[in-house]
Amino acid sequence: MSFAWANSYEPKSAFTKWIDEKLPLPRLVYNAVGAGYPVPRNLNYMWNFGVLAGFFLVFQIITGVVLAMHYAANTEVAFGQIEHIMRNVNYGWLLKYAHANGASFFFLVIYMHIFRGFYYSSYKAPREMIWLLGVVIFLLMMATAFMGYVLPWGQMSFWGAKVITGLFGAIPVVGEPLQVWLVGGYAPNDSTLNRFFSLHFLLPFVIAGAVILHIWALHIPGSSNPTGVEVKKESDTVPFHPYYTAKDGWFLGLVLSIFAAVVFFAPNALGHAENWIEANPLSTPALIVPEWYFYPFYAILRAFTGDLTIPFTGIVLIEAKLLGVIAMFGSILLWFFLPWLDKSPVRSGSYRPLFRIFFWIFVVDMAALFYLGGAHAEEPYILLSQIATGWYFMHFLVILPIISQIEVPKALPFSITQAVLGSDDDAHGSKSGGGDKPEKVAGALPGHDDDGSLQPAE
Amino acid sequence: MTIRLGAIIAGLGLTAILLFWSLVPGVFTLANEGLPEEPDYYAFQEEHLSPAGGFAFEGPLGKWDYQQLQRGYQVYKEVCSACHSLKFVSFRNLEQIGYTEAEVRAEAASWMVPGIDPKDGSSIERPGLPTDRFPKPYANDVEARAFNNNAIPPDLSLITKAREDGTHYVYSLMQGYNEPDPEDVAESPDFETPPGLYFNEYFYNINIAMPPQLLPDIVTYSDGTEATTEQMAADIAAFLTWAGEPALIQRKQTGWFVIAFLLFATGMGFLSYKTVWAEKKKKKKA
Numbered sequence: 071m072s073f074a075w076a077n078s079y080e081p082k083s084a085f086t087k088w089i090d091e092k093l094p095l096p097r098l099v100y101n102a103v104g105a106g107y108p109v110p111r112n113l114n115y116m117w118n119f120g121v122l123a124g125f126f127l128v129f130q131i132i133t134g135v136v137l138a139m140h141y142a143a144n145t146e147v148a149f150g151q152i153e154h155i156m157r158n159v160n161y162g163w164l165l166k167y168a169h170a171n172g173a174s175f176f177f178l179v180i181y182m183h184i185f186r187g188f189y190y191s192s193y194k195a196p197r198e199m200i201w202l203l204g205v206v207i208f209l210l211m212m213a214t215a216f217m218g219y220v221l222p223w224g225q226m227s228f229w230g231a232k233v234i235t236g237l238f239g240a241i242p243v244v245g246e247p248l249q250v251w252l253v254g255g256y257a258p259n260d261s262t263l264n265r266f267f268s269l270h271f272l273l274p275f276v277i278a279g280a281v282i283l284h285i286w287a288l289h290i291p292g293s294s295n296p297t298g299v300e301v302k303k304e305s306d307t308v309p310f311h312p313y314y315t316a317k318d319g320w321f322l323g324l325v326l327s328i329f330a331a332v333v334f335f336a337p338n339a340l341g342h343a344e345n346w347i348e349a350n351p352l353s354t355p356a357l358i359v360p361e362w363y364f365y366p367f368y369a370i371l372r373a374f375t376g377d378l379t380i381p382f383t384g385i386v387l388i389e390a391k392l393l394g395v396i397a398m399f400g401s402i403l404l405w406f407f408l409p410w411l412d413k414s415p416v417r418s419g420s421y422r423p424l425f426r427i428f429f430w431i432f433v434v435d436m437a438a439l440f441y442l443g444g445a446h447a448e449e450p451y452i453l454l455s456q457i458a459t460g461w462y463f464m465h466f467l468v469i470l471p472i473i474s475q476i477e478v479p480k481a482l483p484f485s486i487t488q489a490v491l492g493s494d495d496d497a498h499g500s501k502s503g504g505g506d507k508p509e510k511v512a513g514a515l516p517g518h519d520d521d522g523s524l525q526p527a528e
Numbered sequence: 529m530t531i532r533l534g535a536i537i538a539g540l541g542l543t544a545i546l547l548f549w550s551l552v553p554g555v556f557t558l559a560n561e562g563l564p565e566e567p568d569y570y571a572f573q574e575e576h577l578s579p580a581g582g583f584a585f586e587g588p589l590g591k592w593d594y595q596q597l598q599r600g601y602q603v604y605k606e607v608c609s610a611c612h613s614l615k616f617v618s619f620r621n622l623e624q625i626g627y628t629e630a631e632v633r634a635e636a637a638s639w640m641v642p643g644i645d646p647k648d649g650s651s652i653e654r655p656g657l658p659t660d661r662f663p664k665p666y667a668n669d670v671e672a673r674a675f676n677n678n679a680i681p682p683d684l685s686l687i688t689k690a691r692e693d694g695t696h697y698v699y700s701l702m703q704g705y706n707e708p709d710p711e712d713v714a715e716s717p718d719f720e721t722p723p724g725l726y727f728n729e730y731f732y733n734i735n736i737a738m739p740p741q742l743l744p745d746i747v748t749y750s751d752g753t754e755a756t757t758e759q760m761a762a763d764i765a766a767f768l769t770w771a772g773e774p775a776l777i778q779r780k781q782t783g784w785f786v787i788a789f790l791l792f793a794t795g796m797g798f799l800s801y802k803t804v805w806a807e808k809k810k811k812k813k814a
Contacts, residue, residue, distance in 0.1 A: 111808055150616070153616040153685070153686070156773075156775070157616065157621075157774060157775075163773075163775040163779060164779070164782070167779075308808060312804050313804060313805060313808070316797070316800050316801040316804040316805070317801050317805070319797045319800075319801070320794055320797030320798040320800070320801045322797075323790055323791075323793045323794030323797045323798075324794050326790050326794075327787055327790040327791055327794055330783060330786045330787050330790055331783070331787060333783070334779055334780060334782060334783025334784075334786060334787070335588055335780060335783055337779075338689065343689065343690055343691055343692050343694065344690070346686045346689040346690035346772075347686070347690045356732075373546065373550065374545075374546060374549075374550050375550045375553075375554060376549040376550040376553050376554075377549065378545055378549050379549070390549075390550070393545065393549075393550075397542065397546075400542070404535075407531060407535060410531045410532070411531070411532055411535050413532070449554070449558055449563055450558075450563060452554060453551065453554055453555065453558065456546055456547075456550055456551040456554065457551070459546060460543045460546050460547060460551070463539050463542050463543055463546075464539055464543055466535075466539070467535040467536060467538055467539025467540075467542075468535070468536050468539040468540060468543075471532040471535055471536055472536070
């Protein structure tokens with residue numbers, strides 16, 4: 071799709087004309103991230119993180135492919151190969167630290183990107199498919215990062231792999247054989263390392279494919295924006311290039327400067343000292359925790375400490391471990407339902423007073439889960455992680471559906487142009503916003519349908 | 529509507545399970561037993577010592593002190609290497625701490641490394657070459673345990689990275705063989721130092737299998753520095769920091785160039801962003 075006023079690609083030289091006839095790849099790029107993609111003019115800096123995530127995906131693939139040239143997936147030598155990279159490969163230390171911290175920064179920008187989605191309801195119609203693909207990408211990222219962390223075959227690699235693969239053992243009946251089949255043995259071993267390396271190499275390209283679909287789906291309705299009011303006309307948009315290439319460009323420079331500060335001056339700050347010890351199946355570390363970006367989900371996993379029993383009978387219905395596993399996977403899988411849980415027709419959190427309060431409580435809740443996931447499994451951390459986990463599920467499954475029903479949104483601007491410039495010549499006669507009725511707000515939204523549902527702006 | 533109703537039921541159900549089967553029993557236990565008490569074992573010292581003025585390589589502008597690294601190497605060679613391997617470091621790497629190629633060759637030759645007799649293929653010991661790695665003191669873990677009261681002396685190539693605050697940890701541990709604090713001992717009924725172990729307050733379980741090593745003047749520094757325990761501790765900590773991260777200084781120096789370039793590029797990018805957007809940012813008069 072494109073808006074009617076989108077710039078159209080005009081090949082200038084004979085060569086580009088020839089290319090455009092045979093394989094219009096420059097045209098595709100022009101329409102995707104060039105001057106041919108009209109984007110709302112009012113995007114704030116929270117909209118920069120998608121491009122940053124794309125950058126870090128490519129960065130991880132490039133550093134990873136080069137690292138793979140020097141690595142060997144064999145438990146006898148893997149740890150030593152990392153040291154070979156650190157000591158003997160030209161700038162190997164830079165590649166290794168850039169790749170390890172690149173994963174952290176990838177997750178950092180992805181979390182910003184996801185929370186942008188939460189606040190501005192980027193998951194709502196007509197952008198559900200973009201959101202669903204995004205959740206798929208996040209799940210793939212988690213799998214990739216987990217398997218990548220196993221490759222150095224340090225203590226935390228081994229014991230992390232043991233704990234996480236052990237989760238499959240919680241599944242009733244088939245759990246144990248399934249776990250043995252997935253791991254290739256009773257504990258992580260050479261087969262495990264080999265298959266993890268294979269998958270760690272493969273999955274980033276699967277992610278890249280999912281990202282292409284994600285961007286394709288984005289270009290059907292076009293980018294959302296901080297007002298949540300759909301694009302109506304040309305003055306609402308600017309071409310992606312040069313406006314957002316310039317904005318993304320300088321912001322990328324800023325984030326890369328921070329990234330470089332970490333890579334060159336504190337490359338081990340986000341990791342665990344334990345992983346500089348070679349894996350030893352006979353020596354359990356005092357504290358087994360994943361990398362920081364998995365902490366919230368690790369906290370949810372560990373929050374379930376009691377089996378679900380029938381009271382006073384002692385009959386166990388579901389073991390605590392399985393409850394934790396269900397909750398951990400459920401905590402992300404429920405994002406797939408988000409577009410249908412939050413039915414408020416207003417997209418932007420800025421125009422939803424009640425939602426906004428709960429959004430910030432949720433941010434605090436996530437921050438708590440981040441902290442608790444890395445803490446020792448002892449009181450009071452267990453108790454706190456149980457409260458934080460409970461709130462996590464209440465927020466998505468109970469609070470969001472209810473507030474989207476009872477909330478009175480604020481008046482919306484007539485258009486993006488009005489929101490940016492303070493006035494819009496087309497707006498006279500038309501009342502901005504919809505007063506105090508959500509249905510009326512929906513009616514005032516551009517691109518609305520008679521039944522109140524939101525339609526693409528086209 | 530169905531989906532939201534389902535979600536509310538699922539959400540309440542899961543929260544109820546968490547509340548009544550995990551949280552409430554936990555609260556009961558907590559109410560009965562209280563928060564876990566401070567450990568009644570003798571707690572190890574997590575605050576590490578630092579040499580006066582810190583290490584030369586610390587901080588963003590740090591540099592190696594080659595004299596110190598060479599002294600540290602001497603301590604490793606004459607003291608630590610009896611029990612601890614340095615398996616990821618080669619003799620040729622010593623050129624990075626200020627030895628000349630000829631000195632490295634001579635130094636390597638002063639170590640005996642395992643080799644093969646070219647005549648009959650039998651295992652022999654031969655003088656080291658610069659390309660050889662530092663030899664291991666024990667043939668295997670079983671031998672290491674047999675000689676060390678059932679403890680395995682860890683490899684030292686990465687020790688400063690494999691421990692929290694590793695450089696200062698090594699520096700402190702080498703000087704940590706003090707008398708236990710009588711007050712802390714009184715509070716820790718189980719405290720004792722079993723025979724064959726040594727009290728060291730910086731070791732995570734307080735009693736370490738390694739006897740005190742850096743007794744004053746155990747090495748005679750070739751550069752004339754007085755070999756106090758403190759001096760040797762600082763030197764070996766510096767040497768092992770280098771051994772764990774030989775590229776440390778190169779990394780920081782490269783970092784300055786990279787960050788300077790990135791900040792320049794960011795600045796230029798910001799200015800072009802301002803220029804590109806200048807027209808669009810102007811507000812219309814309402």
